[in-house]
Amino acid sequence: MTDYYAAIENSLKKYIDEAGLEPLLYDAVRYSLMNSGKRIRPYLCLLVTEILGTNFEKAIPFACAIEMIHTYSLIHDDLPAMDNDDMRRGKPANHIVFGDGNAIIAGDALLTIAADILSRETNRMASGAVTSGALSMLNGQCLDINDPIRDENTLIRLYNGKTGGLFCAAILSAFYVSGGGPDDAHNWQDFALSLGTLFQITDDILDQEKDSAENTFTYLFLHTQKEAHDYVHSLVDSLLSWLSPYACEQASALRDLIRSLPDRTK
Numbered sequence: 001m002t003d004y005y006a007a008i009e010n011s012l013k014k015y016i017d018e019a020g021l022e023p024l025l026y027d028a029v030r031y032s033l034m035n036s037g038k039r040i041r042p043y044l045c046l047l048v049t050e051i052l053g054t055n056f057e058k059a060i061p062f063a064c065a066i067e068m069i070h071t072y073s074l075i076h077d078d079l080p081a082m083d084n085d086d087m088r089r090g091k092p093a094n095h096i097v098f099g100d101g102n103a104i105i106a107g108d109a110l111l112t113i114a115a116d117i118l119s120r121e122t123n124r125m126a127s128g129a130v131t132s133g134a135l136s137m138l139n140g141q142c143l144d145i146n147d148p149i150r151d152e153n154t155l156i157r158l159y160n161g162k163t164g165g166l167f168c169a170a171i172l173s174a175f176y177v178s179g180g181g182p183d184d185a186h187n188w189q190d191f192a193l194s195l196g197t198l199f200q201i202t203d204d205i206l207d208q209e210k211d212s213a214e215n216t217f218t219y220l221f222l223h224t225q226k227e228a229h230d231y232v233h234s235l236v237d238s239l240l241s242w243l244s245p246y247a248c249e250q251a252s253a254l255r256d257l258i259r260s261l262p263d264r265t266k
């Protein structure tokens with residue numbers, strides 16, 4: 001199977017190299033973007049594109065724009081005015097190394113390069129899926145930083161925005177790149193939101209100690225550890241059964257990814 005990860009790394013680097021950034025801004029952007037992220041969103045985008053019978057290269061611009069938007073959100077989320085985290089991806093956060101001002105414009109630069117990539121694409125549905133996911137993420141963040149009512153309904157809105165937004169962007173842009181139309185998108189959208197929820201609750205399980213010390217509102221604020229594990233495994237089962245009509249090697253790779261999520265350690 002194609003090395004999708006190598007394709008993502010090379011394309012991300014090419015896009016930032018071509019953006020005409022000042023050396024300091026380039027360093028701040030590269031520091032966070034080319035920094036051992038798991039690349040789950042762009043990987044999903046390329047896999048789903050191939051599952052739907054289209055060459056992954058058509059989806060590369062969308063996959064890269066999504067990873068840039070994701071990285072900008074992490075840089076901004078780590079700032080003192082937001083989550084105030086000193087470490088990201090195993091290294092000091094962007095603002096710790098470059099200062100708050102440079103971290104803000106590094107995030108802005110990533111968002112702007114993503115917009116530039118999308119503006120050069122002709123598939124408006126796919127571009128729209130990315131911008132809509134990015135806005136959804138901001139809605140989720142808005143709920144998150146404003147201490148919402150801590151109930152199940154709010155948690156679903158929070159997770160469908162903050163995490164589900166960019167999972168939808170990845171999977172729906174792949175769907176549209178492969179010729180899908182808006183009337184048939186809802187199944188893939190449900191799939192993306194379930195996958196986002198699975199990813200986020202495994203994140204909650206990993207961060208449980210820190211979240212509980214900081215009284216953070218997560219799935220584990222409302223549910224026991226056992227309920228979280230049971231829910232995660234029921235999501236894995238339903239995602240796998242949803243994928244059962246697909247037999248290609250990329251579908252097998254996606255099944256492997258889904259099965260691996262409950263055991264992830266980072």
Ligand code: GRG
Nearest residue numbers: 037038039040073074076077089141162163203
């Ligand atoms: C500040 C604009 C803005 C938005 C913030 C995404 C987000 C919204 C905040 C980041 C904090 C967070 C826990 C988000 C939920 C999604 C999530 C689990 C992000 C981490 O994604 P990974 O694990 O990260 O894919 P890597 O580093 O592997 O790319």
